Amino acid sequence: MNDLKAFSGHHIDWNLSPEHAVTMYLEWGNNDWHAEYPPVRSKDDVSTYFVVDTWAGWPVVRLVRRNSEHAEELATVALPEQLANSFLNEYGDLKGIFEPTPEIKAWLRKELGHE
Incomplete structure (x- = not known):
């Protein structure tokens, strides 16, 4: 697990x-220029x-950096407990x-200092 404060400048x-x-990165041409x-x-x-990943059961948040070639997981x-249960x-x-x-998202903004 990573500390989100390290990504506050992103x-x-x-x-x-x-x-x-x-749509943007894997299905080129599938979205409108005015979108x-x-x-x-x-x-x-x-x-x-950010995404919420539930594949392992308990939800985790992942910070993802994506371009047209690959997706890089920056933090998990x-x-x-309260947010996961909700x-x-x-x-x-x-x-x-x-x-x-x-x-x-509100919790993440607070964790990053983006409030």
Whole structure:
């Protein structure tokens, strides 16, 4: 697990969902130039964003840096019990990669000092 304070200087794309990231970086040409996230032009186009990962059971948050060639996991942090339980109440036992809830984003902003 990593301390999020080390990433406080990174520009975080708070509204970038895993679905948008796939559209932008893995399905080139599948999104509109007028969309919030226009198509990627080169491997120099980079996004840094958070996801909630439930594949192992208990939800963790991952900070991901992605370009058109690969995704790099910068940090993995366990959610506090209250946030994890709230997330599990909403999504049940679904396994996957999800966009953080507004409550989780608020916690992440606080952890990064982006309040």
